[in-house]
Amino acid sequence: MTYTFHWEVPLQNLPLFLWGALATLEISGIAVLLGLLIATCGALARLSKHRLLRGAATVYVEVIRNTPFLVQLFYVYFGLVVVGINLEAFSVAILTLTINCGAYCTEIIRAGIQSIHRGQTEAGLSLGMTQWQVFRYVILMPTLRVVWPPLASQFIATMLGSSVVSQISAEELTYAGMFLESRTFRTFEIFFAIAILYFVMARLFSFLFSLTGQKVFREAWGQL
Amino acid sequence: MPEIFIAFSYKDVLFLLQGALVTVALCAMAFSCGLVVALAIGLMRTARRLRPLQWVAGAYVEVFRGTPLLMQIFIAYFGLSILGLNLPRFVAVSVPLILFTGAFMGEIVRAGIEAIPRGQWEAGWSLGMTYGQLMRYVVAPTAVRIMIPPSVGFLVQLVKGTSLAYVVGYVELTRAGYIISQSTYATMLVFTLVGAIYFGINYPLSLASQRLEVRLKRHA
Numbered sequence: 001m002t003y004t005f006h007w008e009v010p011l012q013n014l015p016l017f018l019w020g021a022l023a024t025l026e027i028s029g030i031a032v033l034l035g036l037l038i039a040t041c042g043a044l045a046r047l048s049k050h051r052l053l054r055g056a057a058t059v060y061v062e063v064i065r066n067t068p069f070l071v072q073l074f075y076v077y078f079g080l081v082v083v084g085i086n087l088e089a090f091s092v093a094i095l096t097l098t099i100n101c102g103a104y105c106t107e108i109i110r111a112g113i114q115s116i117h118r119g120q121t122e123a124g125l126s127l128g129m130t131q132w133q134v135f136r137y138v139i140l141m142p143t144l145r146v147v148w149p150p151l152a153s154q155f156i157a158t159m160l161g162s163s164v165v166s167q168i169s170a171e172e173l174t175y176a177g178m179f180l181e182s183r184t185f186r187t188f189e190i191f192f193a194i195a196i197l198y199f200v201m202a203r204l205f206s207f208l209f210s211l212t213g214q215k216v217f218r219e220a221w222g223q224l
Numbered sequence: 225m226p227e228i229f230i231a232f233s234y235k236d237v238l239f240l241l242q243g244a245l246v247t248v249a250l251c252a253m254a255f256s257c258g259l260v261v262a263l264a265i266g267l268m269r270t271a272r273r274l275r276p277l278q279w280v281a282g283a284y285v286e287v288f289r290g291t292p293l294l295m296q297i298f299i300a301y302f303g304l305s306i307l308g309l310n311l312p313r314f315v316a317v318s319v320p321l322i323l324f325t326g327a328f329m330g331e332i333v334r335a336g337i338e339a340i341p342r343g344q345w346e347a348g349w350s351l352g353m354t355y356g357q358l359m360r361y362v363v364a365p366t367a368v369r370i371m372i373p374p375s376v377g378f379l380v381q382l383v384k385g386t387s388l389a390y391v392v393g394y395v396e397l398t399r400a401g402y403i404i405s406q407s408t409y410a411t412m413l414v415f416t417l418v419g420a421i422y423f424g425i426n427y428p429l430s431l432a433s434q435r436l437e438v439r440l441k442r443h444a
Binding site: 002070187192 | 286290292293294296298299303380383384385387388390398401405412416418419422423430
């Protein structure tokens with residue numbers, strides 16, 4: 001092996017990487033929150049009695065889940081130009097990631113809703129709980145408890161998957177690496193450092209989510 | 225339209241189908257070789273008496289599940305050339321996909337092995353079976369059945385994952401689509417076709433995975 005490593009390149013450019021990491025969190029955070037909105041509608045549509053609604057939601061979920069995110073990204077990126085809408089790469093990245101995340105979250109929310117048995121609502125009402133109490137303690141909290149762990153995994157998957165948006169020049173962590181690489185050619189060192197940053201973020205959020213899950217939902221369950 | 229624009233023709237569709245073949249070949253390579261890695265990882269993670277082996281395999285899985293596949297492809301692809309290995313492009317692109325498969329399938333293998341009740345192990349030990357015999361005659365028959373539905377589901381993830389070979393310039397389905405879209409400007413048509421081909425490969429796999437899971441639950 002005759003290669004000399006230059007680890008000072010990623011170390012000196014740490015501020016650039018940290019800025020990139022924040023941008024990555026911004027993209028994935030917004031995408032997951034908006035994706036949850038889509039997912040709630042999607043889950044209700046998948047469980048609705050109208051065949052058309054159910055069909056549309058199923059097509060959405062299956063198409064998104066069975067095609068690569070990179071292809072979806074190109075489709076939206078070039079497609080918007082064709083229909084005459086000019087958005088900057090960063091917005092296209094958030095838009096596509098939202099659509100993508102929405103499909104995966106739809107399945108998670110649907111499973112959450114289905115986990116609540118109809119009889120439980122009736123039991124709550126017959127115990128003299130108000131409509132609001134039933135919604136909060138019988139429907140909302142138990143559902144959140146069920147969907148919390150898969151949602152946490154989905155957030156991390158979205159964060160890691162968001163590295164792909166660098167391919168349309170949306171500025172986030174991977175793009176910061178590609179930018180630096182084009183100037184220094186220290187490909188291996190730079191991407192190794194970035195992989196470490198992604199890993200740290202993934203572990204950190206995995207820990208935070210499980211901590212929140214234990215604190216919030218155990219207590220909420222215990223209060224009953 | 226100026227002359228330089230080449231119209232989209234059946235030749236482009238053939239080029240896309242060629243790309244699809246490369247995608248399928250990449251998947252086959254990554255899955256078959258990755259399965260060997262996964263088996264080793266699964267066995268290491270379930271080795272009760274050998275703590276260091278468990279840690280090594282656990283760290284391997286954590287690293288590959290905690291970093292983007294895109295980074296793994298960059299690092300493995302450029303790392304191989306730093307090591308001085310001059311591999312054919314197909315192999316160089318396969319390496320990160322094999323390691324990725326090893327980590328995800330490793331977890332599926334582990335779950336399969338751990339699903340075997342403790343009593344069956346003890347029965348095997350007390351009959352004087354060796355570890356190999358136990359694995360072969362007691363664990364494998366049930367564990368493999370449990371592993372099949374999630375493995376088919378993982379194939380969908382792998383097919384989608386191969387699209388990231390695009391980033392190192394390897395011509396598979398997504399890169400083929402990109403090339404044609406740049407030369408014909410029939411962008412939407414091309415990416416609709418590319419998406420449709422991926423869907424055509426993945427949807428049957430998704431359905432099969434769901435059906436197999438339902439069937440497994442019914443028999444359990």
